[in-house]
Amino acid sequence: MAQPEPRKSEGVTKPAIIQEPARFPVTKDVAERAGVSTATVSRVLNGTARVRADKHEAVMKAAEELGFVANGAARALSKRRFMAVGAVVPNIENEAFIRLLSSFQDRLRQEGYTLIAANSGYDIDNVLREATFLIERGIDGLMLVGDIHHPLLHARIERQKIPMVQVFTLSAERACIGFDNAASAARATSYLLDLGHTRIGVISGLRKDNDRGGARVEGIHQALAARGLRMLPEHDVEISYGIGGGRDGFRQMLASGVEPPTAIICGTDQIAFGTMIEARSRGLDIPGDLSVIGHNDSDFAAFLSPPLTTINVHSAAIGRAAGDHLLARMSGRATIRLTEIDAELIVRGSTAPPRSHLRA
Amino acid sequence: MAQPEPRKSEGVTKPAIIQEPARFPVTKDVAERAGVSTATVSRVLNGTARVRADKHEAVMKAAEELGFVANGAARALSKRRFMAVGAVVPNIENEAFIRLLSSFQDRLRQEGYTLIAANSGYDIDNVLREATFLIERGIDGLMLVGDIHHPLLHARIERQKIPMVQVFTLSAERACIGFDNAASAARATSYLLDLGHTRIGVISGLRKDNDRGGARVEGIHQALAARGLRMLPEHDVEISYGIGGGRDGFRQMLASGVEPPTAIICGTDQIAFGTMIEARSRGLDIPGDLSVIGHNDSDFAAFLSPPLTTINVHSAAIGRAAGDHLLARMSGRATIRLTEIDAELIVRGSTAPPRSHLRA
DNA sequence: TCACTTTTTGAAACCGATTACAGGTGACGA
DNA sequence: TCGTCACCTGTAATCGGTTTCAAAAAGTGA
CATH class of the missing domain: 3.40.50.2300 (Response regulator)
Incomplete structure (x- = not known):
């Protein structure tokens, strides 16, 4: 098991053969092998200038044989383009x-x-x-x-x-x-208003540091105000993202004690899905008792039952x-x-x- | 509308003030401003060596004032680390x-x-x-x-x-x-076999150039073979990914004319969801008429009805x-x-x- | 063949950071 | 006061490409 102790002389001799740093080839290596300068290598490999056919070929061959791969950092540095x-x-x-x-x-x-x-x-x-x-x-x-x-x-x-x-x-x-996040949310709100809804709620992800989310809620408020309506504070809930968040959000809305909304606009389709699940589990019919709108048109949106109305933002x-x-x-x-x-x-x-x- | 023709003398004069390349600051600029060498700047900014407190401060201040940002390419090149x-x-x-x-x-x-x-x-x-x-x-x-x-x-x-x-x-x-993709699929198969299933099918994504998908199907075959069973070729279908793919896959399986499987293992939860939708739309009960297993434990898996049995690969x-x-x-x-x-x-x-x- | 273009080419500078190395400084004990 | 040592610091080389510049080679027309 024990490794034989290396002979002292070997330790003193420079470890020539063994060490061999095995650096990968650089332009200079290609240039030497092809018998040209590094400038020519660069010209051939990038096609930046005409090079005589035979040298062109020699460079290509040398690069191929050495498995040359240009160093990205060096290139980025000299081209000033990353x-x-x-x-x-x-x-x-x-x-x-x-x-x-x-x-x-x-x-x-x-x-x-x-x-x-x-x-x-x-x-x-x-x-x-x-x-x-x-x-x-x-x-x-x-x-x-x-x-x-x-x-x-x-x-x-x-x-x-x-x-x-x-x-x-x-x-x-x-x-x-x-x-325009506000305008698109306002449009969705108007659609609900036109259907006859007056108690409209919103369940969105966290709005801190999120101007889009904030603008959307703002748009909903504006559309309501334009018809002389307003959203109850209890109908405006903010949750962390996801299906579970949607369930929690709707539960929270019901727990507030005020009369629940007849329509909810959700920040994502996941939230909308969660809302639907929670509503259904409480015996509510969708869309009969509650209309739900999502955001983003996720894969599954069209396959839910009922299929989810959603705002496609064309990501x-x-x-x-x-x-x-x-x-x-x-x-x-x-x-x-x-x-x-x-x-x-x-x-x-x-x-x-x-x-x-x-x-x- | 027409631009006034530039005076000739202006054209000749070098466009000194206007052009001003406005390069962003480099180590040298910081060094000059702080009255030290670039080496010291590097040492301070990287903390690679002790530097006297006053110089340290001067460098930090100069770097801050100039809004210095190190050039990543140059650093990568000299450190030989990207x-x-x-x-x-x-x-x-x-x-x-x-x-x-x-x-x-x-x-x-x-x-x-x-x-x-x-x-x-x-x-x-x-x-x-x-x-x-x-x-x-x-x-x-x-x-x-x-x-x-x-x-x-x-x-x-x-x-x-x-x-x-x-x-x-x-x-x-x-x-x-x-x-081990084969082993984990085999385990899921054994679970189904233990429940009493004998006609087990699989709907997976494209298996070309996909060793994992192939191994999984292989594992299912092995588990069946171990109990003296085998999968009908009609029960082994390959589709493109997604919910729609799952629907197509199950439809295809039924269209083949052979007696349908009582359980299906799907390549993803999306496929499983599609399969469930298609089965349900044909009046099949899940899990009564058809058991379904997915892969990956997607967010929505636990929220489907019935909740989806799935293989969590712990991505x-x-x-x-x-x-x-x-x-x-x-x-x-x-x-x-x-x-x-x-x-x-x-x-x-x-x-x-x-x-x-x-x-x- | 010679004078003059046009095309190819290589040497060397350059990009901007890091770092080996050598030199300088000050502290401290003798 | 001098020598030694520890600690800082600057100079210059280096990383590996690209590109400028001027020289060399090749081509052209007379």
């Missing part, structure tokens, strides 16, 4: 953001850019932290969700002159791809447009500051006129 | 992989590493392409899903000496964090362990080649003894 963009989203596990990132990445990938995504957990300080981390990495562009961020963040982005685009929002100052289209926008900015092309990709109400079976309305 | 790891997953929109990536990233982030994720769409050539792209970027480590990859890929990884770990699989040769735990593993390898620490994080059958209401069995 070929990567960053994105900070509130929650990487949320379907809307996944679709956003997925289409955003696809678009960038087409032009050779890499996406580095981070999540902030809906915390303004985390957005700053993660974005700074990405900026230090050297990203060439940045996508953020929403318009309200740490003031230091904007300063940092401007200082580094990093092209930035905000999504799911329309801001007065910065480049945005998105929609994938927004991601693609954000990619287009940043790619343009990064290559110095002109861009439109605001791109509106309107949210759309998909009416399915979970909404109907309220019973009271039918009776009247 | 501080990023890559991951290639089959489908970024699949819940299991999202959880995997999310926990993997959290773990890495704790040690200052960045995750760069790519997806392959279950295509072996895409895995090669994306992984190569990441390697060129200079990643310090790599996570792959499954054990079967393009031979060139392994060669490339070895050549560049990049620590790599495979997840959701247990391979004979390479470092893995995962479980988050696997992601965390994969992070631990790579972090250890990247800092030269010893690691265990195989870590088994066993999948677990969560029994809920969608499985029960078959009617025929009860009658008997």
Whole structure:
């Protein structure tokens, strides 16, 4: 078992053969092997200038044989281009953001850019932290969700002159791809009002540091006010995300003691699903006793019973447009500051006129 | 409207004031402002060596005032560490992989590493392409899903000496964090057999280039064979992922004309959900007429009616362990080649003894 | 063949941080 | 006061590509 003790002389001799750092090949190695200069290697491999056919071939052959892979850091340093963009989203596990990132990445990938995504957990300080981390990495562009961020963040982005685009929002100052959250929520509310609902509630995720969520609730209030109605404070509940959250939210609303709403607008389809489950478990009929509207048109929304009416925010289209926008900015092309990709109400079976309305 | 023609002399004069490249500050700028050398700036900012208090302060102040942000590429080049790891997953929109990536990233982030994720769409050539792209970027480590990859890929990884770990699989040769897909599927099958089922079917996603999916089906076959049973070819269907896929799959199974199975094991909870919907729409009772098992324990699984029996593959735990593993390898620490994080059958209401069995 | 373009090419500078190394400083004991 | 040592600090080399510049080679027309 015991290793034989190495002979002393071996220890003294330089460990030539054994140690052999086995570094991976660099341009210089390729250049030597092909009998050209490193400049020529670079020219061949990047196609940046004409090179005589025989040398071209020699370089290709040498690179192939050595299994040469360019060092990205060195390239980024000399080109002053990192070929990567960053994105900070509130929650990487949320379907809307996944679709956003997925289409955003696809678009960038087409032009050779890499996406580095981070999540902030809906915390303004985390957005700053993660974005700074990405900026230090050297990203060439940045996508953020929403318009309200740490003031230091904007300063940092401007200082580094990093092209930035905000999504799911329309801001007065910065480049945005998105929609008017208040207006779209107001539209959904008007739809419910037109059906005859007057007691409308909302169950949303946490609204702290979340301008979109806040704007949506604001839009609902406005639409109600426009018809001389208002929402009871007990009908406005804020929960942590998810199906369980939806159940809790609705339970909480009922526990408040006031007369329950006849319609609820939920922050996500998951919350809407939870609300439906809780309502059903209490013997309520959907949509007869309670209409429910979700957000994002998740896979399962159309398959619930009844199928869920939901607001499709077109995450994938927004991601693609954000990619287009940043790619343009990064290559110095002109861009439109605001791109509106309107949210759309998909009416399915979970909404109907309220019973009271039918009776009247 | 027309711009006034610029005076000729202006054209000749160098555009000094206007142009001003406005480069962002680099170490040298900080050094000058603080009256020290760049070496000291580096030492202060990284805390790599003691520096006299007054200089330390001067550097911090200068860096702050200039809004200095270190250039990641330069740092990566000189440290020969990129501080990023890559991951290639089959489908970024699949819940299991999202959880995997999310926990993997959290773990890495704790040690200052960045995750760069790519997806392959279950295509072996895409895995090669994306992984190569990441390697060129200079990643310090790599996570792959499954054990079967393009031979060139392994060669490339070895050549560049990049620590790599495979997840959701247990391979004979390479470092893995995962479980035995065949064994866990066999266990689920045995559970159904113990309930009295004899006609068991499977609906899975595409199995091409997907060793995990293949192994699972294999495990089911083995468990059946162990009791002298076998699966009808008509009961083995392969579909594209999703709820719609599940519906199609079950419809296809019924359309084949043979007697339908009394239990079905599905590749994902989405597929299981689709199967349940389709079965229900045909007047079948679950679990009375059909038992259904899913995979991954999605959020909604517990909330379906009946709640879905499913195999929890512990994606988050696997992601965390994969992070631990790579972090250890990247800092030269010893690691265990195989870590088994066993999948677990969560029994809920969608499985029960078959009617025929009860009658008997 | 010669003068003059045009195309290819290599040497060396450069990107911006880290770090090996050598030199400088001050403290302390003799 | 001097030597020694511990501790700081700056100079310069380094990482591995890209790119500028000027020289060399090749092509062109007379």
